[in-house]
Amino acid sequence: MEIENNPSFPKKKLEMFEILKEAILVPCKNINFIFFEVITSFTLFCILVNYEILLQTTVFEISDILRQPPGYLNYSWPIPLHITKKLNWEFSYKLIQLTLIYLLPLHLLEFFSILLTVEAASKIYANWKSLTLKEMIREPIQETRLTGAFITSVYVLVLSTCTLLGLIWLVTNYYVVLRNFVFDVFFALYGSAFVVLLTKYLEWTAMWNMSMVISILEGVYGHEALALSAYFIRGSERRGLLLMLVFFVWGNGLRLPCLYGRCFEGGYGIVAQVGLLCVCHVIKWIACMVCFYDFKERVLEKKVDEERGEKYEALDK
Numbered sequence: 001m002e003i004e005n006n007p008s009f010p011k012k013k014l015e016m017f018e019i020l021k022e023a024i025l026v027p028c029k030n031i032n033f034i035f036f037e038v039i040t041s042f043t044l045f046c047i048l049v050n051y052e053i054l055l056q057t058t059v060f061e062i063s064d065i066l067r068q069p070p071g072y073l074n075y076s077w078p079i080p081l082h083i084t085k086k087l088n089w090e091f092s093y094k095l096i097q098l099t100l101i102y103l104l105p106l107h108l109l110e111f112f113s114i115l116l117t118v119e120a121a122s123k124i125y126a127n128w129k130s131l132t133l134k135e136m137i138r139e140p141i142q143e144t145r146l147t148g149a150f151i152t153s154v155y156v157l158v159l160s161t162c163t164l165l166g167l168i169w170l171v172t173n174y175y176v177v178l179r180n181f182v183f184d185v186f187f188a189l190y191g192s193a194f195v196v197l198l199t200k201y202l203e204w205t206a207m208w209n210m211s212m213v214i215s216i217l218e219g220v221y222g223h224e225a226l227a228l229s230a231y232f233i234r235g236s237e238r239r240g241l242l243l244m245l246v247f248f249v250w251g252n253g254l255r256l257p258c259l260y261g262r263c264f265e266g267g268y269g270i271v272a273q274v275g276l277l278c279v280c281h282v283i284k285w286i287a288c289m290v291c292f293y294d295f296k297e298r299v300l301e302k303k304v305d306e307e308r309g310e311k312y313e314a315l316d317k
Contacts, residue, residue, distance in 0.1 A: 014294045016242045022125070023287035030124050032133040039137075040116050041278050044109040048274045051101050056255065056264040058094045103157075111153045114285050115146070118216045121286045125293070148221030149212065155222060156208040163201045170194045199241065202248060206240025207233050209285070213292045232295035243291070247284045251277060 014022065027033050120136050170193055211229035215221045220228055233240055254273045263269030 013298065014290065016239055016246070019239075019243060019287050019290050019294070020246070020283075022290045023283050026121050026124050026286050026290075027282075030130060032131060032136060033120060033124060035133055036120060036136045037117065037282050041113055041282070044106075044113050045274060045278055047101070047105050047109055048277065049270060051098070051106060052255070052258075052270055052274055052277075053264045054094065054098060054101070056259050056270075058091060058098065060259060060262070060264070062091060107153070107157055110281075111150060113281065114153075114212060115149055115216055117282055117285045118213055118289050122217055122289050122293075125286075125290065142219070145216060145219050148219055148225075149215040152211055152215040152221045152225045155226060156212060159208060160201075160205065163197070163204065167194065167197055167201065170197065202244040203237050203241050205244045205248075206237075206288075206291075209244075209288045210240075210292060210295070213285075213288050217289075217292065232292070232299065236295070240291070243287060247280055247287075250280045254280075 027037075120131070123131060207226070207229045210233055211225040214225045214228055214232075218225075218228075254276055258264065258269055258273045261269060263273065
């Protein structure tokens, strides 16, 4: 998509709040986009409701089993044998079920949602013609870009899953194994490691998301998309970190009240949570698309300045 001579794109570097503002304004520019997202995200919404119920039920039950009175373990092996057996027998199946849902239907549905959201939002943001709902639905997506974007999504899935497992390992290792030992020392050690890894995870997430946008809009995929994303985002890591922090807090902040209030046991609380989670999902990917165009504009301006500098040097000679 050409943007070099498009006057609609801002010339100054967008900060985090400006990116969020632009991302929120995109759906407001075309009401059909909202209907489009409701239609295309409905299946994802249904799967997410079931996934969140299973996830929150499992987390609540595991934390309830592991919760012991202070000093109960008396510095012995941190997990009593009866609790270990209970976790192995009762929760192995649930963890396998969660993993399969996350890797197969959820990942595929999220991928198609990202693809459709970025493709439609980019045309609205670029001030193309006012798209109707029918045009958004019928708009074809090139097969090469579809395949390339899916390859990039697999790269991102593997990288993000490995990093998340590291975060989960730190939390569970402290909570289960070390919480009854020297509290201050291990809390400081594991707390610091968790904060560092979480910070890097959010920075990497900004880069991974950018690579997805690049694959969808530019047709570059796999490790090349990741390399180009790293080049674009260089020097703006803090902006990407803050932006991903907003959506990380938004997404996980919705889970905590539901978990505390046991919304997974029934009622409309979990439905409302997943609905807001889907809104977060859409806004996040529009924001990533806005970031991509802003980064690309900076790169183009830099190239133009370099070319002008070379011309001036040639004239001086």
